[in-house]
Amino acid sequence: MMKRKTIQRSLVLDAVNKLHNHATADEIYDAVIIEHPNISKATVYRNLNTLSEMGEIRKLEIPGGADRYDHCTHNHCHIKCDKCGRLFDVDIDYISGLENNIRDTRGFDFTGYDIIFRGTCPDCKKHSMSQKEKDV
Numbered sequence: 001m002m003k004r005k006t007i008q009r010s011l012v013l014d015a016v017n018k019l020h021n022h023a024t025a026d027e028i029y030d031a032v033i034i035e036h037p038n039i040s041k042a043t044v045y046r047n048l049n050t051l052s053e054m055g056e057i058r059k060l061e062i063p064g065g066a067d068r069y070d071h072c073t074h075n076h077c078h079i080k081c082d083k084c085g086r087l088f089d090v091d092i093d094y095i096s097g098l099e100n101n102i103r104d105t106r107g108f109d110f111t112g113y114d115i116i117f118r119g120t121c122p123d124c125k126k127h128s129m130s131q132k133e134k135d136v
Contacts, residue, residue, distance in 0.1 A: 003050060011036055012047040016057050017071045022078070022087035024066040060087065060114055079117040083124035090117060 003009075015031040016023065023031070029044040048069055052059035058070040060078065068087050077090040099110040120128070 008043050009047045016069050022068040077115040081121035
């Protein structure tokens with residue numbers, strides 16, 4: 001069933017595309033209410049789910065953290081900064097069919113996967129270096 005395009009859904013999609021940073025639902029809500037203060041948080045959350053179900057945006061479920069929403073819907077990998085928690089795209093070829101290498105599927109039918117590397121982003125690394133210089 002085709003969902004009709006709504007103004008609210010367009011506002012949420014525009015915010016995800018403009019933020020361009022793997023934003024959380026709260027960050028997207030904060031961006032939308034700047035120009036549309038009457039929109040509810042529930043409306044933003046509902047439309048984020050609808051947009052991800054429709055394939056217009058990509059929902060990234062982050063273990064131990066808030067879900068993130070990506071304007072890039074193609075399969076790709078990410079890296080999460082251990083210090084600040086921001087998420088970035090990783091320039092690496094996506095490994096199609098990786099799930100075919102699983103020896104024991106435990107009965108699962110696989111629908112996809114997300115690979116999230118961990119590390120320290122350049123901003124946090126720079127901040128850490130300058131902090132060390134102050135301590136010396």
